[in-house]
Amino acid sequence: MLGLALMGGEQLRAYALLTPTPDGGARIEDIGAEDAEQAVALLSALQLRYARLISVNEPTDSVLTPAFEATGFTEIDRQHELWIDV
Numbered sequence: 001m002l003g004l005a006l007m008g009g010e011q012l013r014a015y016a017l018l019t020p021t022p023d024g025g026a027r028i029e030d031i032g033a034e035d036a037e038q039a040v041a042l043l044s045a046l047q048l049r050y051a052r053l054i055s056v057n058e059p060t061d062s063v064l065t066p067a068f069e070a071t072g073f074t075e076i077d078r079q080h081e082l083w084i085d086v
Contacts, residue, residue, distance in 0.1 A: 001029065006042055014038040016046060025052030031064060039067030047071060 006014040014033035018026040026046070033039035046053055055073070058064060 002026075004042070004046070006033075006038060006045075014042040016042055018046070018050075020050075021052070021054075023052065024050065025054065026050045028053060028055040031055065033064065033067070036063065036067050036070075039064050040070050043067055043071040043073075 002018045004016045005012055016028055017030040019029055020026050033042060
């Protein structure tokens with residue numbers, strides 16, 4: 001697993017934890033940013049480094065969703081969360 005951080009002086013502005021894949025891509029395991037501008041900067045930097053990026057389980061109402069859309073990510077599959085009270 002690899003990590004990337006965007007810093008503003010001593011302040012963390014955005015981060016991503018990634019698992020590289022054999023095909024030159026990476027799976028985004030965790031990502032966070034203080035605002036959409038920092039998220040776009042981070043995702044754009046990752047796109048320059050990896051041939052393919054995959055992110056799963058990002059909620060529709062996530063503050064990061066507009067950044068994913070702004071950098072060209074598309075939704076190819078939906079995940080269903082299942083639960084039961086026992």
